[in-house]
Amino acid sequence: MVSNCDAQLKSKIDEWLDWDKNEETRAKLQKLVDENNVEALQKKLLSRLSFGTAGLRGLMDVGYSCMNDLVIIQTAQGFLKFLEVARRELLDENGIIIGYDGRYNSKRWAEITATVFVQAGFPVKLFGDVCPTPLIPFAVRRYKCASGVVVTASHNPKDDNGYKVYDSNGAQIIGPVDKEIQKSILQNLKPLASSWDTHVLKDNKLLTDPQQDVEEAYRKLIIEDEILAEHRALNKQTGLKIVYTAMHGVGYKITQVIFDFIGATITPVPEQRDPHPDFPTVKFPNPEEGKSSLDLAIRTAEANKSPLIFAHDPDADRFAVAEKNSRTGEWKIFSGNELGAIFGYWLLYCFQKKYPEEKLSNTFMISSTVSSMILKTMAKAEGFNFVDTLTGFKWIGNKVLDLEATGKKVIFGFEEAIGFMCDPKIVDKDGISASAHFACCASYIYSKGQQIVDKLEEIYSKYGYHKSLNSYYFCDNPAIIRRIFERIRNWDGCKDTYPGGVLHNRYKIISIRDLTTGYDNTQPGNRAILPVSCSAQMITFVFDNGLHCTLRTSGTEPKIKYYTELCSSPDVTDQSVIEKTLRETVTAICEEFLEPAKNSLIPQSD
Template structure:
């Protein structure tokens, strides 16, 4: 952005930004930030804040709370709400009458952002259902479905750092938005940047609606309907440790366990993390997946004699768990391991209904383990793979339901799980309650969860995963890395180059590839026809390459007489993150021999960074 355009953008911002007057005067800090940057002549920082607008992408907006159009603040919230309302009015029949559900978590500015959002829609004549108090994210799509609302907006940044906030959007089908709505809303926002004075003092509700507690009870009724053993759960022999990770989930988790019939004395709460705290003081990152995030909960469990730890992320749409092993060490389950366990429990729940197994359906994202797919092949139920993210999973679940299936379970490896057919989005509360019931049922047979997981591997094949990332803070370098990988030329533009230019690798770690799929340019070696068009959607705005190394006949080390064994199949995905400066990779190996599965997985992981990403040569940071 040249200096003249930058100056104009700054002046437009200061012209529009105002001091809001509720619940106390605020927003002066955002004006002060920009005025200070202007007076100090910090052009570099102004360029960062004004050269682009915060992207309306996966499920909406998410970013740091700072002044400027590139960040989350009152003005960008107002502009986003105006654009969302405009687009919905043009696209959804009867949108204003159907209305919008607005909820928020406990983060800094969440309540204010929610109030501003509700005010924009009220001013435009919409019916607004403003959920009172702190709610977990699944309450918004659930409430929107119960009320047949046209839209839902949840103010949350999920498990992001304390400096962030977000604006998560659900469409009229009560599922996260997918194309073309995301780009349509983004265009409408660009057409809705002018904000009048009245927007800063949003009107309060005038219709007397106060149905939040009724909706929460309806949600709990749905949760209770998922239980298989409510009558016997009261005799649970286990003690569970729970942490909501300084978030909003604890009241919902406790009520869910009540709905399942579990006594409160079977739950021990990590007091230091029990109350909502937007600063997340006891963890570096409020994400149960991050190293060290569960340390406090594990120590608490050791003190009170609990053998299972349960954790939700701050907005309680994700779930994580750990189990104490016989040797006293803790096993923290990965998202894929939890997916296998909860998937097996979904099969059991479906069997209890007496419905044909052919009517059962499950989904998993393409970067998740193929364990569910293996279960589906053996048991005979339907399985669908989707792109990464619950916006894709949720819409696939809806398609399955429309086709007459019962989609009881879906997950992605980033500890997101959908259970039941009511909410087609990840829900950490239903996952927690079902996990507790499964652990309790297994304990009656003296079977720990880890042992049950081993039995699933025996039944459906051993699957081992290795997921991580490299940090690349220069987007241009990331583009060059992927262009080199797919075209053999770092200067080829992946966003426009045709598939005919692809020169994708044919091997990795010395093993020939049996499949290679590029979901950026649009190529799938396994697809029929000369175009090799992939079944999954193509996204030119993100990098994603998938591959498989086939099951091969390899000589077993030390085998007498050159004895042969079945080989190990490895599947993988390397992609960019939509919200962080990361090149992520997801690897899975499966086979009969666990030792060889792990060995080949390590070999391929090392080769991926060395051969394909050239991590050292490109100066990529490791976590």
């Protein structure tokens, strides 16, 4: 028995051992009890994973603060009760759809969720095999489901897993839905005995497997209906060699089918082609990590004399590209902002070819506020519309739906973290369709005797260079973070006064948007039109030299992040001058606004 612990902890230990029917996690908890490890028990039992707009994500281990069978049952039970009230008609008629990736426990937790809903008498569409995340929001709208769930931790380390929820509109949930689901979970914590009985799924008439139908419909509606026949023919004619890595995830099977259809050739990295929960060949299964995650892909490309590498993250909702420069022999890994510029160019070109009579004044492109403003610049030049949203595809997806409800046409949306929406039939990032569209774009560019880097340079020459510099500081003291941001809002001791510039106002601030307080001096009454959250810090400054800077806190890590981009005019062609101005301004912002030495902030590089 545990000694030196209070009544609350003892109660939680007894509760867990009473409720948990998984022998492995019960044994883990009992071991901590036998070792009298009070600190670990408190950490695991006295706090719990909170259900947010991304659902749940965390370490797979015993306890309410981790991902395990009991927490999944509690989540599914609470989620069911929420849907019974909020989405009852859809739940009765069409139920929910559930998918999962190749991580440890993903299939089991998908089956547990299906069990909870089937036991309650509701129809469930459960994928029979692993599936890419984008198929879930696609299927929610296809079947008019009450909701969609995918068990995945995307590109997190191998010991993590997650539980991602889509609303009935096919978009990721946003507030207040997340808070209502969390409340319902807390009201339904005691696991029903029936929730453990996954045998109920065998030959159950309420359970169907939608996999074949969804994959075929996805290929037809997202690929066949959107990619022009002339571009499929060009893919075959060009014969561009593309090396592809699924990063030990679930993207290869459907990507191969789609690339066969569009006439493009991919050579998979054999060691990373199929799902593997240990991700044995990469330290972090995230193509955003750069060459450290693409080493095998680069070796495969060199061996196959391929100039291009396409990469998905493990659940295939993100997409990355690398290209070997034919002149220098060096590999360039494109940033999300650079890919956003290329996608913007390509999808506008395709839209105008497919719909020559459509007015650009009725069309939109979207990016998150911390992403490149290249689409905004393009919009001004070409005559379409641009809007930005808060960070995250939950905001982009819901903005797409808002615009479509008023008769607007959305061409493209992206965020700098290599997330791209190339078809608004899926109101979420989709690495699969992104790879298909980019293959067509690459064939077109190469057929003209150019490389991707050349087209990117051409885009910047036309619209102006957009150079980004993003990083962060570690700070695990919330009081210091609050003090830093309150100082910015009360500059030089003047209440509700923001800085006027940096370097003795050599670079002046011309607009300020504070989405913590709701201040925006570019809007009537200085009232921000984007959603405001007082629980997070986020201030955006625009300088007279064309620099955009957003300072924000992370929702999941002890960090102050800065996202900066210098947007120059097309007549500024000297990139060294642009780079120098960018670094000079960003260094001054960090030193003057954040005071890293005074506040003991640790930069990313340390």
